[in-house]
Amino acid sequence: MFDLRQFAALAPDWYERLHYHSELNSTNDEARSLAEAGAKHGTLVLCDHQTAGRGRRGASWICEPGDGLLFSIVIRPTFAQANWSRIALAAGIGVVEALNDKWAIGAQVKWPNDIYIQNKKCAGILTEAREDFVVVGIGMNVMSAPTPAQGGARIDAVAVADMVSDTISREMVLATLLKSILNEVDACAMDFGFQLERLKKHCYLTGKRIKFNANEKNFRGLVCGVGSDGALLVEVDGVLKSFSQASEISLS
Ligand code: BTN
Numbered sequence: 001m002f003d004l005r006q007f008a009a010l011a012p013d014w015y016e017r018l019h020y021h022s023e024l025n026s027t028n029d030e031a032r033s034l035a036e037a038g039a040k041h042g043t044l045v046l047c048d049h050q051t052a053g054r055g056r057r058g059a060s061w062i063c064e065p066g067d068g069l070l071f072s073i074v075i076r077p078t079f080a081q082a083n084w085s086r087i088a089l090a091a092g093i094g095v096v097e098a099l100n101d102k103w104a105i106g107a108q109v110k111w112p113n114d115i116y117i118q119n120k121k122c123a124g125i126l127t128e129a130r131e132d133f134v135v136v137g138i139g140m141n142v143m144s145a146p147t148p149a150q151g152g153a154r155i156d157a158v159a160v161a162d163m164v165s166d167t168i169s170r171e172m173v174l175a176t177l178l179k180s181i182l183n184e185v186d187a188c189a190m191d192f193g194f195q196l197e198r199l200k201k202h203c204y205l206t207g208k209r210i211k212f213n214a215n216e217k218n219f220r221g222l223v224c225g226v227g228s229d230g231a232l233l234v235e236v237d238g239v240l241k242s243f244s245q246a247s248e249i250s251l252s
Helices: 002-011 027-036 085-103 169-188 193-202
Strands: 020-026 044-050 067-074 107-110 114-116 120-129 134-141 207-213 215-226 234-235 239-243 247-251
Touching: 002 020, 002 169, 020 027, 027 044, 027 067, 027 120, 027 134, 067 169, 085 107, 085 114, 085 120, 085 134, 085 193, 107 193, 107 207, 120 247, 169 193, 193 215
Parallel strands: 020 044
Antiparallel strands: 044 067, 067 134, 107 114, 114 120, 120 134, 207 215, 207 247, 215 234, 234 239
């Protein structure tokens, strides 16, 4: 069970806006319901176990109780909806920089929304927007990563504790992440250029050959970086192309 007392001592201001449940279908669904009922910007939903935790593009998110963090934050953007796609990238930067500042573990953003450490996935971010709010949902392997038997076989996974020699706890990791995530999300309206500079530094895919799907077509190419709008820049058949969306990205 998540230790609420430990968390309250580490992050008292976040404890005040925490909605904790031992079990939910999905923290994103609960955060959406709260937002629809008027929950404020920065409302936090956390649970120990999800019965229907989901990832992007219909994938499920597997996490045994006690192994990881499952949480969602309600965001009420005060900038144009056309720029809301920045929120997911900003959240990823917030996660990576919080982990690296605290533990120097070389976390990277696998564009657009995965967090990788040493070539393995440590966390995923699922943002879901409605008319006047966005839910940022994050699943992170903290104490241990799911095994193939638990359904975690699709890609190599790693947990924060695998990389850190100090004793850590889920409470400590969550308290470390939250301020950084919300600061970056709040800053993305005005400071997206600066965030992109940092994203370039943290980009796991830059310099790697990948295969991926975009606009229902399969591509292969060399990743050259991230463009000024946050899109992935890939050299495909000798031509530099910009992809604002892509899925099924893997190294080739
Ligand atoms: C992905 O890697 O595809 C994104 C995974 C996001 C999982 C988190 S767990 C907390 C929140 N609630 C959900 O149902 N999904 C997100």
